[in-house]
Amino acid sequence: MSDTWINNNRLTAQISFLAEIDKLKNVLRKTFIMDGSRLENTAEHSWNVALMAVVLMEHANDTSLDLNRVIRMLLLHDLVEIDAGDTFAYDTQGYLDKEERENAAARRLFGILPEDQRGEWMDLWREFEDGETYESKYAAALDRLHPVINNHYTGGASWQKNGIVRSQVLKRLAPVKEVSDTLWSFALEILQKSIDQGILLDDPIAEEV
Amino acid sequence: MSDTWINNNRLTAQISFLAEIDKLKNVLRKTFIMDGSRLENTAEHSWNVALMAVVLMEHANDTSLDLNRVIRMLLLHDLVEIDAGDTFAYDTQGYLDKEERENAAARRLFGILPEDQRGEWMDLWREFEDGETYESKYAAALDRLHPVINNHYTGGASWQKNGIVRSQVLKRLAPVKEVSDTLWSFALEILQKSIDQGILLDDPIAEEV
Ligand SMILES: [Ca+2]
Numbered sequence: 001m002s003d004t005w006i007n008n009n010r011l012t013a014q015i016s017f018l019a020e021i022d023k024l025k026n027v028l029r030k031t032f033i034m035d036g037s038r039l040e041n042t043a044e045h046s047w048n049v050a051l052m053a054v055v056l057m058e059h060a061n062d063t064s065l066d067l068n069r070v071i072r073m074l075l076l077h078d079l080v081e082i083d084a085g086d087t088f089a090y091d092t093q094g095y096l097d098k099e100e101r102e103n104a105a106a107r108r109l110f111g112i113l114p115e116d117q118r119g120e121w122m123d124l125w126r127e128f129e130d131g132e133t134y135e136s137k138y139a140a141a142l143d144r145l146h147p148v149i150n151n152h153y154t155g156g157a158s159w160q161k162n163g164i165v166r167s168q169v170l171k172r173l174a175p176v177k178e179v180s181d182t183l184w185s186f187a188l189e190i191l192q193k194s195i196d197q198g199i200l201l202d203d204p205i206a207e208e209v
Numbered sequence: 210m211s212d213t214w215i216n217n218n219r220l221t222a223q224i225s226f227l228a229e230i231d232k233l234k235n236v237l238r239k240t241f242i243m244d245g246s247r248l249e250n251t252a253e254h255s256w257n258v259a260l261m262a263v264v265l266m267e268h269a270n271d272t273s274l275d276l277n278r279v280i281r282m283l284l285l286h287d288l289v290e291i292d293a294g295d296t297f298a299y300d301t302q303g304y305l306d307k308e309e310r311e312n313a314a315a316r317r318l319f320g321i322l323p324e325d326q327r328g329e330w331m332d333l334w335r336e337f338e339d340g341e342t343y344e345s346k347y348a349a350a351l352d353r354l355h356p357v358i359n360n361h362y363t364g365g366a367s368w369q370k371n372g373i374v375r376s377q378v379l380k381r382l383a384p385v386k387e388v389s390d391t392l393w394s395f396a397l398e399i400l401q402k403s404i405d406q407g408i409l410l411d412d413p414i415a416e417e418v
Contacts, residue, residue: 003402005395005398005399006391006394006395006398008391008395010267011265011268011391011395014264014265015358015395017264018257018260018261018264018358019243019358019362021257021260022242022243022244022257022359023243023244025242025249025253026242026244026246033231033234033235034228034231034232035231035232035235037235040234041253043252043253043256043257044234044250044252044253044256046256047252047253047255047256047259047284048227048230048231048252050256050259050284051227051230051284051285052227054281054284055223055226055227055322055326056220056223058219059220068277068280071277071280071281071284072263072280075256075259075260075263075280076260113264117264149224149227149228150231153228182215182217182220185215186214186215186217186220186224189214189215190214193212
């Protein structure tokens with residue numbers, strides 16, 4: 001992939017970057033696509049959450065958010081998994097060096113782009129990771145909600161395979177609570193329904209006197 | 210998937226729509242992902258072209274275009290394939306009733322959404338299909354360029370399997386010529402290089418006196 005294209009350095013770098021990010025299609029997540037036939041890959045997931053952001057926008061508590069930035073953030077937020085792999089949401093061990101691995105991946109991947117673009121992409125990715133702006137929180141909310149919906153519709157396939165209980169899912173869903181009352185009610189309902197259907201384990205009761 | 214969610218008709222319709230569009234992950238295209246290991250699906254393709262639009266934006270002849278509309282158009286442009294299937298670019302038979310099949314698909318799919326959203330999504334899809342605005346032409350250019358790049362990097366896998374020759378590819382690439390001198394030069398070069406490497410067939414010479 002080290003071709004030079006039409007003697008244009010910028011285009012050459014950009015095509016090389018595009019060839020590189022194709023690899024995201026081979027990064028498998030822990031959740032299944034909705035028909036349960038196979039695991040989802042991260043490229044599909046990125047497409048999915050970007051469209052979710054558009055469809056569910058009206059439910060954000062602050063609908064003055066910049067949806068365009070959210071969409072771009074979601075499209076690129078997981079590119080680092082090409083090098084760093086998908087760290088399962090409930091893998092506490094994997095989370096120890098996740099930040100370090102992903103920072104290195106971002107530097108290498110975005111580093112393929114021409115310098116001005118590198119900065120833009122890195123800034124968007126950092127914004128998502130830092131989660132301080134309302135846009136990044138809304139983006140994170142959808143990123144967290146997506147596997148929960150897919151789990152519900154696949155009979156809890158990934159929850160059961162990995163022995164996940166309600167409190168773990170709730171903890172992951174914290175960004176949803178921050179940005180949308182409606183989506184938070186929805187999240188609580190989908191978890192309760194999943195428990196009622198026996199596809200998600202409730203937490204062991206800590207104190208049963 | 211006929212659940213009602215938190216007694217909210219709009220959210221219920223939207224979640225039902227999201228469950229439906231998950232099926233795009235099972236629609237296979239005729240092109241391979243870049244490592245040649247398998248066919249690409251249309252959800253991945255949609256993600257890919259949306260990011261291409263961002264990366265290659267500077268090469269549009271008119272850079273005042275509305276990139277945000279392009280991105281949204283590309284994310285949803287192929288949803289109709291859930292019902293209508295992927296019509297191979299060089300399948301003249303399949304193209305005969307393509308429009309009819311895709312119109313019906315758009316009505317059914319976007320019809321799942323609340324009415325105001327239905328209109329918005331339908332308009333964006335129609336804009337892409339009509340190809341009259343600059344944004345839709347730029348979007349189409351990337352949609353056409355994407356399989357060519359993937360073909361080049363997979364040794365012409367899909368071209369060879371389907372006996373495709375240069376003039377057919379050139380014809381498909383017409384929208385590129387319309388929107389970008391740089392990307393058109395790139396397209397011509399990638400085709401020439403593919404022919405030189407023996408991975409794309411040149412046309413038979415019509416008149417050899
Ligand atoms: Ca397409």
